[in-house]
Amino acid sequence: MAGLLVVPKAEPIQSPGSEPHWRAALRVRESELWMSVRAYGNQRREHLSNHATYILADTINWLSALPENSIHAVVTDPPYGLVEYDDKNHKKLRAGRGGVWRIPPSFDGAKRKPLPRFTVLSADEITALHSFFSAVAFGMLRTLVPGGHVFIASNPLLSTMTFHAFQKAGFEKRGEIIRLVQTLRGGDKPKGAEEEFPDVSVMARSCWEPWGVFRKRFTGTIADNLRTWGTGGLRRASREEPLKDVIQCSPTRGIEKSIAPHPSLKPQRFLRKVVRAALPLGIGIIYDPFAGSGSTLAAAEALGFHSVGTDRDHQYLSMARRAFPQLAALVVRERDER
Numbered sequence: 001m002a003g004l005l006v007v008p009k010a011e012p013i014q015s016p017g018s019e020p021h022w023r024a025a026l027r028v029r030e031s032e033l034w035m036s037v038r039a040y041g042n043q044r045r046e047h048l049s050n051h052a053t054y055i056l057a058d059t060i061n062w063l064s065a066l067p068e069n070s071i072h073a074v075v076t077d078p079p080y081g082l083v084e085y086d087d088k089n090h091k092k093l094r095a096g097r098g099g100v101w102r103i104p105p106s107f108d109g110a111k112r113k114p115l116p117r118f119t120v121l122s123a124d125e126i127t128a129l130h131s132f133f134s135a136v137a138f139g140m141l142r143t144l145v146p147g148g149h150v151f152i153a154s155n156p157l158l159s160t161m162t163f164h165a166f167q168k169a170g171f172e173k174r175g176e177i178i179r180l181v182q183t184l185r186g187g188d189k190p191k192g193a194e195e196e197f198p199d200v201s202v203m204a205r206s207c208w209e210p211w212g213v214f215r216k217r218f219t220g221t222i223a224d225n226l227r228t229w230g231t232g233g234l235r236r237a238s239r240e241e242p243l244k245d246v247i248q249c250s251p252t253r254g255i256e257k258s259i260a261p262h263p264s265l266k267p268q269r270f271l272r273k274v275v276r277a278a279l280p281l282g283i284g285i286i287y288d289p290f291a292g293s294g295s296t297l298a299a300a301e302a303l304g305f306h307s308v309g310t311d312r313d314h315q316y317l318s319m320a321r322r323a324f325p326q327l328a329a330l331v332v333r334e335r336d337e338r
């Protein structure tokens with residue numbers, strides 16, 4: 001399918017209404033680009049709606065063939081430790097035993113779902129993690145338009161590695177969004193010696209999730225870049241209030257988990273805030289390289305944005321086909337977040 005892509009042209013077109021011509025030109029270019037990006041490659045895909053497409057592909061392969069300046073923002077929750085979604089560990093997760101996935105001890109009577117145990121990663125696995133994220137970062141850097149943002153989830157144990165790979169690839173780090181969430185990860189007493197050491201935790205209980213924020217460099221002013229590419233800044237929460245870098249968001253609700261039983265499902269309440277912020281003018285294409293249940297695509301749909309996702313697991317593609325319309329239609333209550 002190479003050659004199909006329509007790369008945005010520089011010359012402005014005249015707007016018929018009161019909209020500035022550069023904004024009308026951005027919309028025309030977005031539509032042209034969308035038709036090519038969603039059709040790009042020969043992998044199996046599902047058009048989840050007129051605005052969203054899910055492609056069964058390895059992200060590094062798909063990105064390596066995608067022409068430059070094809071997407072406007074990335075919002076993603078990658079496999080943090082790489083190994084948790086490899087074939088061996090994935091099979092063990094689905095069989096309900098072993099591997100890097102562990103059922104944490106129950107807490108206050110609550111049954112806890114399997115979590116990957118990243119502290120078991122070997123030095124070689126950590127090196128592989130850095131190489132993998134470097135390849136992902138280079139692919140994104142080439143295919144994002146100038147000024148395009150990446151929001152990438154991590155966890156406090158591995159974020160240094162992931163974020164460093166993005167900076168080394170050439171992205172500007174623009175901060176982190178801290179999702180305040182009771183993960184119930186960590187904080188346990190020494191295993192098998194809980195009574196002997198009742199006052200000791202192996203590590204602190206984690207109550208936050210870091211999301212790295214990166215931007216592809218651009219030349220000229222931010223206003224120029226907004227007019228040319230529609231990117232460079234972040235959408236404000238309102239005219240009076242900017243996006244803030246701490247977002248309170250409780251764990252994914254039961255209703256969402258029943259719609260999309262992915263082991264790492266992210267909540268719509270959080271995703272919609274981040275996806276909205278990622279397109280400062282509301283014009284452009286969101287890409288989720290590790291689309292899982294399609295939750296990022298559903299958040300984009302709820303906001304009326306175009307989005308494309310890749311995942312290499314066909315069971316998650318089937319899950320996304322079923323879950324997408326319901327996740328996109330969910331009503332998100334702002335007051336739950338305060």
Ligand SMILES: C[S@@+](CC[C@H](N)C(=O)[O-])C[C@H]1O[C@@H](n2cnc3c(N)ncnc32)[C@H](O)[C@@H]1O
Nearest residue numbers: 058059077264265266290292293295311312313
């Ligand atoms: C942490 S999960 C994302 C879940 C998502 N946040 C959600 O709410 O459904 C990471 C996903 O990346 C996928 N994955 C792992 N390696 C991949 C690769 N190289 N290319 C594409 N997808 C990959 C896994 O199958 C998994 O669904």
